[in-house]
Amino acid sequence: MRPYTMLMLSTSIRLCAGYDTGQISQILLFEDFIDRFGQTNAQGEKEFESIVSSLLVSLMSIGTLFGALIGSFFLDRWGRRKTLTFAVFWFIIGNIIQITAMRSWVHITIGRMVAGLGVGSLSIAVPLYMSETSPKEIRGTIVASYQFLITIGILVANLINYGTRTIEDSDASWRIVIGIGIFFSLPLGIGIMFAPESPRWLAGKGDWEGAHLASARLRGCKDNMQDIYVLQDMQEMRESIEMQQAAGEGTWMECITGGASGIPKLVYRTVLGCAVQFLQQWTGVNYFFYYGATIFQAAGTEDPILVQLILGAVNVVCTVPGLWWLERVGRRTPLFYGALWQAVWLLIFASIGVARPPQENDSSGVVMIVAACMFIASFASTWGPGAWVVIGEIFPLRTRAKQASLATAFNWLGNFMIAFLTPFADSGIGFAFGFVLFGTNLAAALLIWFFCYESKGLSLEAVDTMYSEKGLKPWHSAKWVPAGYTDRKNRDEQYWIEHAHAKGTGNGEVKTTPTRLSDD
Secondary structure: OOHHHHHHHHHHHHHHHHHHHHHHHHHOOOHHHHHHHOEEOOOOOEEOOHHHHHHHHHHHHHHHHHHHHHHHHHHHHHOHHHHHHHHHHHHHHHHHHHHOOOOOHHHHHHHHHHHHHHHHHHHHHHHHHHHHHOOOOOHHHHHHHHHHHHHHHHHHHHHHHHHHHHHOOOOHHHHHHHHHHHHHHHHHHHHHHHOOOOHHHHHHOOOHHHHHHHHHHHOOOOOOOOOHHHHHHHHHHHHHHHHHHOOOOOOHHHHHHOOOOOOOOHHHHHHHHHHHHHHHHHOOHHHHHHHHHHHHHHOOOOOHHHHHHHHHHHHHHHHHHHHHHHHHOOOHHHHHHHHHHHHHHHHHHHHHHHHOOOOOOHHHHHHHHHHHHHHHHHHHHOHHHHHHHHHHHOOOHHHHHHHHHHHHHHHHHHHHHHHHHHHHHHHHOHHHHHHHHHHHHHHHHHHHHHHOOOOOOOOHHHHHHHHHOOOOOHHHHHHOOOOOOOOOOOHHHHHHHHOOOOEEOOOOOEEOOOOOHHHO
16 A cells, blocks of 8 residues: 555545535525525525625534544544544535525535534544655655645536536536535545554554554555565654653643643644644635635626636646645745745735726736736645645644644634635725735744744654754754754665664564665
8 A cells, every 4th residue: 555545545535625615606606506595685686695605605614623623532532544434424414414405595504514524524634644654755745635636626616617507597506516525525435444544543552563564555565564664664653652652641731731741842833733724724715715706706707607717727737836846845935935925916916906996997807817816826836735734744643633633623713714704804895805815924924934843854753853852943944854864865774774684573663783884
């Protein structure tokens, strides 16, 4: 079971999450959907009131918030695989509730909240599982692919919405769009049960034999249990787990207060993870993906659904170089400069929209669409995948599930706030809301520069050690290497030299006979 196989198993559910994000923007414009769930205005026409459209879109994020918090409970007790299957079940139930809605917007909103419970659990379980099962050499790319698959889901939703707009006067238009999401989730719900459990979770439960076998399967070395990289993984896990388990099981309060765990910068990492995830949403990406079609329709665009399709395509295409960038350049640089670049284009978007209203100036609409595309291009290649990579790496094993759960909950809290507030901001201050998002992007850049450490090329255990290093500044962290090594790049080669005759003991311990390179 190689890393790309794990990637394929997670593809379906990330498509689901992205698909759900992309579908709602256009569905709000469908004639039958407005007729069934909209409100009658003073002119006797059906339309969505701001509060209704806010709740219809945003309450799913409340479901995902609770799903992310609940998910950590099951992740610690059931393991990663069973939790993923359970979350898929709730996602499917939620979609079925939505499809059966007839005339009540409350009915369909409840369905979105239930589906959100599943999506929230998956949003913590998937990156956690991928980070724990991926070799450190490609962990950044594997975890970042989480976001890439979300972008594909958004694009697929845009394409299907674009196709079904010809039957927007029929309930089939939106029922088909929602129902297709169920089929995206089935491959993961079934396929994940045939994949290995996280070796780090097994080791944390004391099942070293199972962890050794799972690690070997994940590296494609099932028939060579003594593979040097497998043994290295086991040794690092053993050293880290023994140190952390000496203090007992991590608690929620410990993540917030530090408690008596003795783990350095534990609260620091909790706050950092929560802030990164919250600000990922407040970059403003879902300002465009949740309400883009409505925003560009109000701006006088002739075909707002086509504009939304273009934004979705830019999102997918620009995520690809982001996967390479995060692995080759690192985490800090893309996130820092990405936030600054996004701030620039949001400033242009808001300035043009306020100074030259697009309803009165056709050229303004074109500039705003270009600005939106440039913003999406930056987000897709930096903050989109980068935020998930960060929370997949910075937490210690003892409290990893709980801290990742808190961080993901803040992501969905930010998501909810954007989804809920945008209709009111749109009717109140209009395009000036872009100035607010300009400020949040500057805050995101400062957060990364002053608080986020560079984890490129390090094992999860080494990342934990780096954050524990006293006196190490984040802006100098790219030069940090584990004790006994001179370079992150040649770390594995050094390990091979020192452990050429390593033998596994079956419980995670590696007994070694040092040797010189010439002896091999």
